[in-house]
Amino acid sequence: MFRYTDVNSCKTFGCRNFGVLNSPSYAQRGENILCQACGFHFPVISAAAFNAFKAQTNRGYHGVVWACPYCGKRDGLARNGYAGNGQQRVRCAGCRKTFVFYERLRVAPHLSQLADMIRAGQPLHERPGFSPKATGRDLQQLAFTARVSPFLARPFTLEATFATATFSINFNGSPNRLYVIVTVEKKSDRVIALTTNYALRSAPIPFEYRYSANEEELLVSQEPVARIFAKDRLMGRRALFFDARYGAARLKSNDAGAIVKPVLAAYRHFEIVKSLTQNAVLYVQHYIEHECFLYGGCLMANRDDVTSGHCHIAFVHEKGTRAPQRPFRSDIVTSSIIWNDVWRCFSQPDYQMAVCSLTGPQRISELREATLQPAHRFIDFIHRHPFYPQLLRLSPANVGAVLEFLATDYNCGVVKPEVRC
Incomplete structure (x- = not known):
């Protein structure tokens, strides 16, 4: 995740150019590249x-991640004494630089007070000696402490199922919104990573x-099968497949940051998820929203x-809530609007689900367990939280x-009672 990354390769599973950079069989077609091996286009991402x-x-x-922040290497790292704050110092054999690795981080008293205000839904301007700049710095420190927390980033099984969903959230008390991606592990119901499309500095x-964009792409139908075709048609109408529109996102004139296109946030998000879980998860199933x-x-x-x-x-x-003991009706739907996607649809009287395996065939018993509900439970937690307004x-x-x-x-709230956060 700290290394230079180029993601411009064929993304058609089974193609001989799958994941291959700079293949001689790639042909530039405007802002897209045609893979002549499989016949599918993919957009160029800068x-x-x-x-x-x-x-x-x-x-x-x-x-936070066991990797050199300078060269990105994960091997050849050796413990190298302790820093002045008592944290472990690590030396990279590759670039010979040292960095501090935070295994645990004590929360300062003023940050604990800030955390309690957030939990209670109190306005931050009621904080004693309130200063917008100081409060902003403290919130960033609180977020860093959260990243170090073992309850946030640690996987819990060699076989993991991750559910990834997106939502948008307003900022600056305005109609402008951020795009947010969240991944939650199904079995433990714990958040693995969360990413927004905001960058602190716009210059680079x-x-x-x-x-x-100002307008929002809308899918009117709530029925899963109808949404499959509506979403494919929507993506097909975009100038580029990744040019999603979720509404306005204008910053204040004195904000030095930038709101980036969601595609950059998505590629960064899954690198974070991979980095946080790759040493403990042997097999992983990703269930994601229908978005290219x-x-x-x-x-x-x-x-x-x-x-x-x-x-x-x-x-x-x-759509709906599944009944664990009730049988499913199963159907197959094929959409060839963009790709030749085969969807397996499962339904109960109060529940409908459609799943499309993108990386090879899977057993029906596996597809039947597909769900995004772990991620949607966290999104619902945010919307209902006292601090949300x-x-x-x-x-x-x-x-x-x-x-x-x-x-x-959220992770601390769903851990077993004997585990203290």
Whole structure:
């Protein structure tokens, strides 16, 4: 996640160019590339824009992930004494630089007070000696503490099922919104990672990768099968597959940051998920929303595991609540609007679900377990939280920080009673 990344390769599973960069059988077609091996196009994603966004947003993970923040290597790291604050110092054999690795982090008293205010839903301007700048710094420190928390980032089984969903949230007390991606592990119901499309500094981000849309793409139908075709038609109408529109997202004139296109956030998000879980998860199933750049981001972060059969990815549409003991009716639907996607549909009287396996065939018993509900439970937790009305008034940087803190609180709330957070 700290290395320079190029994601411009064929993303058609089974194609000989799958995951291959700079193949001689690629042909430029405007802003897309045609893979002549499989006949499918994929849009060009600027490596400069993606790595500029990563460089900014991943700073908050320096010393949190067991990887050198300078060269990105994960092997050849050796413990090298302790820093002045008592944290473990680590030396990288590759670039010979040292960095601090945070295994645990004590929460300062003033941050504990801030956390209690958020939990209670109190306005932050009621904080004693309130200062917007100081409060912003404290929120970023609180978010960093949340990242270090073992309850946020640790997987819990060699076989994991991750559900990834998106939502948008207002900021600055305005109609403007951030795009948020969250991944939750199904069995434990714990948040693994959360990403917004805000960058702290706009200068390194090319203008064409800054989000500038005002309108929102809407899917009217709530029925999973109807949404499959409506979503494919919607993506097909975009100038580029990844040019999603979720509404306005204008910053204040004095905000030095930038709102980037959701595609950059998606590719960065799945790199974070992979980095946080790869040492403990042997086999992973990703269930994701029906969105092409979520698939692309998940695929590129896990391409080696996908090729070896240790990772599967599937789109999911879902409606209602499933009854565990009731049988399912099963149907098959094929959409050839963009790709030749085969969807397996399962239904009960009060529940409908459609799943499309994107990385090879899977057993019906596996497809039947597909769900996005773990991620949607966390989104519902955010919308119902006492601090939610205050959250909408914060700057985009502070919205992201509070969401990361709330993710840790959510994880602490769903752990077993004997585990203390």
